[in-house]
Amino acid sequence: MSAVIDQVLEAPPATGSWRRPGIEKVAPAFVFARSAEGFWRTGAVASAGWIALGLLTVYWPNKAVGFSDWAYTDEFGIAAIAIGVVLLVVALLGTRAGRVARTLRPAGPWLVALPVLFALWEIATAKLALLPTPFFAPPQSLIETYIDDWRRLGESLAHSARLLGHGFVLGALAGFLTGVTIGWSRIAGYWVHPVLRFVGPVPASALLPLAFFFFPSSYAAAVFLIALATGFPVAVLTWSGVAGVNRNYYDVARTMGASERFLVLRVAIPAALPQVFVGLFMGLGAAFSVLVTAEMMGVKAGLGFYLSWAQGWASYSNMYAALIVMALLCSGLITLLFKVRDRVLSWQKGTVKW
Known part of the structure; x- marks a missing residue:
């Protein structure tokens, strides 16, 4: 193989070839290295989009609408x-970027779309003021909120x-x-199932006044309502999973002397x-x-209360910042729950499709 490569490199260039004297042996190796390393075109497009967004933000003056200029625009x-x-x-x-490249490549389309969305947002708010202020704030207002109000957030x-x-x-x-009890015991299912069918479909937030009346503190009432909202789907699907187990599994276990x-x-x-x-x-x-509703209605702390406070003071940039934090919290918890599921159900790998 090496002999063939040497013959190719030592062969005289054809007429009109792109080679020049002194680089005959370097250029093919360079081209091979570039193709093997895989130039990331999507990343280059995303890079152009982010740089264009930055130049647009810095060099296009903001349109003043009744108050001083938006802070942190240059930043x-x-x-x-x-x-x-x-x-x-x-x-x-x-x-050659290693782990960074492997992490960013799957997010390539989003890295292209985000600067476009940010640019449209910036133009419609800070640059042209097409959207009414203060209901719609530009992206840099979120930076101001996170820097100035990070402690309260x-x-x-x-909380x-x-x-x-x-x-x-x-x-x-x-x-x-x-769910395990009513799925395993017919007697328990006879008594508990009607209660679940009667109480479960009622939204937990509808019981907010009763919970605040019966519980000694608003925090305890909120914990009860969140537990109620969580418990109903878990109970129903656990019951369905236990009741739907193949009976042959039980028969095989009983033949081997398994207890109840x-x-x-x-x-x-x-x-x-x-199913669980x-x-x-x-x-x-x-x-x-239910968490957001309880915090907005009775619990005087938390992200729900922060949303209510920001809306009351017409501080909509703070409200948007809190919504983003709330979305990140929920997304992070769902991701964590997926990781727990993958670890717990590792023995069922290949059978769980969601």
């Missing part, structure tokens, strides 16, 4: 240019995470135990775990909606 533009430069370096390095995030954690864990445990406890813990529950996780995902979404 936002410089940050966009910096992102573009980083993407350009990664695109030029190709696979952090405290609100911590919401604690409240959501308490309610979700209690509701998930109660729903799981209820073994059948529940080692047969019914593991077989029902995919579906209920957990549904319960997390319901718990999050």
Whole structure:
């Protein structure tokens, strides 16, 4: 193979060839290296978009609408240019960028779309003021909020995470135990199933006045409502999973001398775990909606309360910043739950399709 390569490199260039004296042996190797390393075209396009966004933000003057200019405009533009430069370096390095390239390449289309969306947002708000102020603020207003009000946002995030954690864990445990009980025992199902069908479909937020009346504190009432919203889907889907286990599994286990406890813990529950996780995902979404409602209505802390406070003071940039934090919190919890599911259901790899 090496002899063939040497013959190719030493062969005289054809008429009209692009080779020049002194680089005959270098150019082919260079071309081969570039093709092997894989120039990232999508990254280059994304880099151009971010740099264009930064230049647009910095050099196009903002339109003043009854108040001083938007703060952190230059900082936002410089940050966009910096992102573009980083993407350009990664695109030029190709696979030599290592883990950074492997992480960014799947997000390539989003890296192209985001600067376009930010540019449209910037033009419609800060540059042309097409959208009414202060209801619609430009992207740099979010930076101002995160820098100037990070302490209050952090405290609100911590309070919401604690409240959501308490309610979700209690509701998930109660729903799981209820689902296993009514799925395994016909007697328990006879008594509990009608109660679930009657109480479960009622939105937990509709019980907000009763909860605040019966519980000693608004925090305890909010925990109860979040647990109620979480427990219903977990209980129903756990019950469905346990009741739907193939009876042949039980027969095989009984022929080997398995006890009732073994059948529940080692047969019914593991077989029902995919359904249990579906209920957990549904319960997390319901718990999050109840969390925001409870914090806006009665609990004087958390992201829901921060939203209500920002709306009352017409500070819509703070409201948008809190919504983004809320979305990141929910997305992060869902991602964490997916990782837990993948770890717990690793023995069912290939059978779980969601």
